[in-house]
Amino acid sequence: VRKAVEHKLALLHEAGYVHGDVRDVNVLVCGADGSGEKDVLLVDWDWAGRGAEARYP
Secondary structure (H helix, E strand, O other), X not given: OHHHHHHHHHHHHHOOEEOOOOXXXXXXXXXXXXXXXXXXXXXXXXXXXXXXXXXXX
């Protein structure tokens, strides 16, 4: 699961965005994709935004 979260965050950061509130309750674990690997969804995007522009609400 950790690798899946790190991968999703890397994609987000490559696009110039930050999540702002990554913690266990904001990670949903989805079923295996056939290879046995788990997929994840990041939720609670209230604090997300462009890197260096996002602000705490």
